[in-house]
Amino acid sequence: MSRRPRTSHPDMPARVTIRDVARAAGVSLGTASRALNRSGPVSEAALQAVERAAKALAYAPDPIAQSLRTGTSGVVGLLVSDLANPLYARIITAVESRLQREGYAMVVGNTHNSKAQEELMVDLFRRRRVDGLILGPCEVERAAYLEEISRELAVVAMDRDFGASGSGVHVDHFRGACEACRYLLDLGHTRIALMTSDAALRPGRERIDGYRAALAERGVAVDETLVRASRSAMDLSFSDALALLSARNRPTAFICLGTRILSGVLQATRQTGHRVPDDVSLVCVGDGDLPQLYSPAITTISWDLEAVGTAAAEILLRAIGSGEDRAKATEPRGQPVRLTTQLVMRESCAPPPASKT
Amino acid sequence: MSRRPRTSHPDMPARVTIRDVARAAGVSLGTASRALNRSGPVSEAALQAVERAAKALAYAPDPIAQSLRTGTSGVVGLLVSDLANPLYARIITAVESRLQREGYAMVVGNTHNSKAQEELMVDLFRRRRVDGLILGPCEVERAAYLEEISRELAVVAMDRDFGASGSGVHVDHFRGACEACRYLLDLGHTRIALMTSDAALRPGRERIDGYRAALAERGVAVDETLVRASRSAMDLSFSDALALLSARNRPTAFICLGTRILSGVLQATRQTGHRVPDDVSLVCVGDGDLPQLYSPAITTISWDLEAVGTAAAEILLRAIGSGEDRAKATEPRGQPVRLTTQLVMRESCAPPPASKT
DNA sequence: CTGAAAGCGCTAACAA
């Protein structure tokens, strides 16, 4: 990357520095700094003078210089597997807005769910001296890795494991899946397919556990062929669902827990001519346009995405605030925030068809 | 924002600086710098020694220090009205990935389509010395404003006007709307409603113009009550569409040009009991899940979002590269890139019903 | 070709 100095526009006023302010206020550099930051004793008179001068000159401190000096940047990094995933997109918006209110900037990056890519980005961000990191799930989870970087940096995990002492925000996917499954069981289904995102990630793991728990409650044995944890790629779930629907003893319900999974399953039902909800019941996750407007409207496990983002930002802010103590930070950081899901009933679930197909 | 110095972990190795490299290589600081950056004459021997030392120590330059010295940051800012808009989300992903390959970081921000907010963020980014800016449409467009900041910074506009000399990437919404409208006219529709995003923004303006042009071609007079340019809020388009559909002389087709507009119109058709495409034909924009999977699948004006992002990133990179000359940059920058849309025909359009409702 | 030295803008010790 080129690092040539930017030639300044000839007739552009040079940047006003704290020096200029000090001179204009008739005080020394140090006093100006202390006044501006209220970081030390300053006489009332000096304070006034400095503030007036600063305003008059429209002085704004140079964050870069501050960074170099303090080791702090006023920037936080956010890393998720896919920025374009609408779920993340909404969370990010919430994070950004909360952070911005505090004067922080946010740099974002995509891990594409790859450990290597994640480490690369974390390293990059760290070198840029971000004050904190928000990390979404990524490939196989390594709580140890998070613990390691959190010794040096404020880190908050989103839907991702983070050792005993780690702080983060978790959605209760266990309960979400469990409730959805119970709901279908109550309707009379026993052959319920679970299609979820990668089981190596926390959300996938929790969902599978929740599903198993619900079945166990009712004494229904788990048919392992009905549990599909793939990488939430639409085409994959399409072919999976297709296979499932064409099998002799096909499932009568699908729980689709991944942003793009619903699409795949929907296409499969359409292609095999199964009607929703008469032939097959559907529950999905992530309350977007599609589940709301599809006919029939799809019953959804939903949760407050804005709350996830806001909570993550706030935890991070707090962690940065108490950053001094990071070195000796063995004391447990605040309990991870847990958000609960809500089952929004719509029209996509019905009792299973009486006759087997 | 707190600017306290970060206390370093007691037993954490101090950062490796270029000094350490120089010492290890047995050369002076300056020589090490020149060797690392190939920015001046260095003997072969020195070069080798420095590179070896750098590798051995795992030296990585401090971007903050580089920034302070060079006035360059290796960061670019991206501002759109709404990060959570799936269209932007995908563009952003493309921008990020292109930028990352070049070693740049990306800070993002939300303007919420407000001029004030945009100026605030631009200012913030500028102070942080971003090397470039990518700006999406925002409120009433002010080409003059862009020209102004572009004197100091590399700027590329996305779907936004930018004076004569400005560089940017534009989607040909004019042609998109025009083609869609022609298609409906060919089907026999004459009462075609156009619901689009804010006419103060380039995409909205172009779409309206394209719509008018298509009607004019066929000698169909424009009924102004059928042209609704709102702020692409779903509820607004819902009530608009509801009113339109309930009117005496209702439109027989809708062109829905805004991410959330289709949802609103779909709800309205459902509520009024109009069937698609028998009673009313639909064309929308932005090829997401909903138009693809809805029954009937919705005919869509689509374009390559990744290409938009990649092009924006590349133009910006080029502009930054030739940044020296910005001061005397009256020479026209490269022509704005134009991307064209494609009409994806599906099942949501049919000839208008013979009888008026 | 190389080394020494200045300084980007700021904060935090320290001395007065």
Added chain:
DNA sequence: TTGTTAGCGCTTTCAG
């Protein structure tokens, strides 16, 4: 309370 000074890590003159 204040002013002076020493850097943060780096690039870039300017002499040698």
